[in-house]
Amino acid sequence: MDRQQDNLRQRPLLTVDVVIFALREGDLHVLLVRRKRPPHMDMWAIPGGLVELDEALEAAAVRKLEEETGLCDVYLEQLYTFGDPRRDPSDRLISVAYFCVVPANSVVPCASEDAEHVRWWSIYGLPPLAFDHPQILRYALIRLRYKLEYTAVGFELLPKEFTLTELQSTYEIVLGETLDKRNFRRKILSAGVIEPSGLQRTGEGRPARLYRYREDAVAEVKARRLFP
Amino acid sequence: MDRQQDNLRQRPLLTVDVVIFALREGDLHVLLVRRKRPPHMDMWAIPGGLVELDEALEAAAVRKLEEETGLCDVYLEQLYTFGDPRRDPSDRLISVAYFCVVPANSVVPCASEDAEHVRWWSIYGLPPLAFDHPQILRYALIRLRYKLEYTAVGFELLPKEFTLTELQSTYEIVLGETLDKRNFRRKILSAGVIEPSGLQRTGEGRPARLYRYREDAVAEVKARRLFP
DNA sequence: ACAAAAGTGTTGAGAGTACACCCATGC
DNA sequence: GCATGGGTGTACTCTCAACACTTTTGT
DSSP states (O other): OOHHHHHHSOOOEEEEEEEEEEEETTEEEEEEEEOOSSSSTTOEEOSEEEOOTTSOHHHHHHHHHHHHHOOOSOOEEEEEEEOOTTSSTTSOEEEEEEEEEOOGGGOOTTTTSOGGGEEEEETTSOOOBSTTHHHHHHHHHHHHHHHHHHSSGGGGGSOSEEOHHHHHHHHHHHHTSOOOHHHHHHHHHHTTOEEEEEEEEOSSSSOEEEEEEOGGGHHHHHTSOSOO | OOHHHHHHSOOOEEEEEEEEEEEETTEEEEEEEEOOSSSSTTOEEOSEEEOOTTSOHHHHHHHHHHHHHOOOSOOEEEEEEEOOTTSSTTSOEEEEEEEEEOOGGGOOTTTTSOGGGEEEEETTSOOOBSTTHHHHHHHHHHHHHHHHHHSSGGGGGSOSEEOHHHHHHHHHHHHTSOOOHHHHHHHHHHTTOEEEEEEEEOSSSSOEEEEEEOGGGHHHHHTSOSOO
């Protein structure tokens, strides 16, 4: 089997799909697009597309993310590669799935597409999805929850400055369980990954201190679980 | 951008690479093959090859594993997908990397190839490797160590029956650190993932009880770290 | 009897968990 | 002054880590 023979084989199509998570309205949401062409025309799907031949995989994922949300410079991670021969009935299609989490209100979800065709969906009320995208989403959600437990990924869901109550609420929404307020605060503060910004957020009730994520804390956070 | 246009694009070559770990002579080893064709002719490389167009990714990895080792039915896991456009200078090459761990003495490393071209290498004395395979190996090793800490993957490195000292030694070799005998035994036994087989291994010194892995224990092991 | 490897408990320190009330502000 | 959300401390339990000697066999 030499190189000439390789070139006689058919080659697969290579795509990236990017699962984009955000917190909206007290729920975890994902950004989906409505397909404009077959197969699975008019079904909702995870944003994605073909990888250019001279483009790195992660670069393609970053490009897709920017096309759909206008965001750049966000936390993006390779999730898994899906390549079942029957996932697209008409062609062999390999999808390298990435996932990321973004602060909801920094996103313009319709930047590059017709507004009708890109929108957020709560993970608890998803529409029918194209291809094996339900499986990809399930997998992404497991990975997100898992990462939340031992890394600082939770901060990516929030704006630069946030209150401890907002942070706790983020964890509760993603993990799907309630946490004790005092224990949460003790643990997050003793982990040394956030610092007070000195400002306060005012609103109903007592004003809350604002915190920000400490950039220099990434490495140490990755070493140990943050939450039980 | 429709399907006809897709077909005009060049498509990448799709390969799987399988990192195969085993314990031999008190060291962690990987199985490498010597390349018989360009690029990187005569360099050592991780076993792998093209995915057939109608073949699932994992099926291709299993096939490769069996071709190189004669083993089937082993623990195999997708590691990461490497697709930098410049990893092969002559063609766009996507590699979905898998890794597995096998009991060393159950392997006939030359089953399907010339003996000269397949052999075990200690991870502490690797030869120069083709492509980005040093990176793949580094990544596989991190993942193996990490998995060892919170799953039962260590048992895959041993024969069906083993002594506690052998199991501890396995962990020590893979993690690269020594462990306390009493703490190790207490922890592994209280985790309830192994059971005595009733037999003993005799040799120099006092005979050791033999244990085996409890098949029904997989799920619970994955839930919690086994070792610090 | 001795060499060689197997096997066995206790204690102190730190982390996790459960739990209820006072504080600062806007209206 | 009251409604609303922000902020705080303690006691118990459990897990982890450190540490050294006795037991069983083969020669």
